[in-house]
Amino acid sequence: MNAQHTHLQKDRPDGHAPINIMGDHTHKKGEWMLSYRFMNMEMSGNLNGSEEISQASVHEKYMVAPRNMLMQMHMFGVMYAVSEKITIMLMTNYSDLSMNLKPRMGSIFTTRSNGIEDLNFRGLFNVYDKNHQTINLSAGFSIPCGSIDQNDDTHIMKNAPLGYPMQLGSGTWDPNLGLTYKGQLEKLSLGWQINGSIRTGKNKNGYRMGNVLNTVVWGAIKLSDLLSIGTSIDYFKVGKINGLYEKLNPMMMPLANTNNSGRDQMSFGLSTNIYFPQGKFKNIRLGGAINLPVFQEVNGVQMNSKSLITLGIQYGFRISKNEETPKIE
Secondary structure: OHHHHHHOOOOOOOHHHOOOOOOOOOOOOOOEEEEEEEEEEEEEEEEEEEEEOOOOHHHHOEEEEEEEEEEEEEEEEEEEEEOEEEEEEEEEEEEEEEEEEEOOOOOOEEEEEEEEEOEEEEEEEEEEEEOOEEEEEEEEEEOOOOHHHOOOOOOOOOEEOHHHOOOOOOOEEEEEEEEEEEEEEOOEEEEEEEEEOOOOOOOOOEEOHHHHOEEEEEEEEOOOOOOEEEEEEEEEOOOOEEEEOOOOOOOOOOOHHOOOOEEEEEEEEEEEEEEEEEOOOOOEEEEEEEEEEEEEOOOEEEEEEEEEEEEEEEEEOOOOOOOOOOOOO
């Protein structure tokens, strides 16, 4: 068998991970890929540890109880392969967050925040690509572009500082490391990825977000040259916030108290990929995924995650004046 045929095939629908997983692949030298993802995350109700609690229970300790939260994120990415072994990736997000809250006394009100989140830069290093398997390492950092001074009107104050989950960035330069494995059979692909982000120092408002560890295992079945379906199990752990923002009253609501930060969560996912290997849509890949929590355990009182839906499109190409655009793998 020709050695070229032992490489993992990226030019098939299951050649990439589910659309909600980033940085799973590299490119050949000179290739580009542009991507756009839309993410919709919903949270509703509250947890104390792993137990659901009522709004009345939250009001026993706090003046305001969160009811539900919606986060809609637009994620833009670009990848470029500087060599056969190294691909660089840049990602930025625009997020729109809204939360409904109920005071102990008074009517329900809504707070909102929106804007650019932290910018993420990574290098992806192809360390193994044989026997229809790949291993990639990633290393990079996030640049603190997201605002940590988001304010909005509440039931008792105009332009009040919002709680930690409603801020858009960490306020710190945060390194991240990752490892991805993918294997492929004729009609089946499998993958595993682990990523970690380490928070450095404290931001200008006097606190440091918790470190993040995320690992996911997925599998996909190639139904045709165009379509694959897959499933995944995702686990992430977020550490507690260190320090505090003095403008936030920790007795006002759970979101303003750093004791209510940090969680462990496991989710089950379903996904599909559509890839066009030829024709006028050549090298375009469409993806959709839904992730539903199957286990959550939080520190203190926090909101209950309900679902994460991701839709996205990717387009790979090579800029060449003298050659026809090749097949993008």
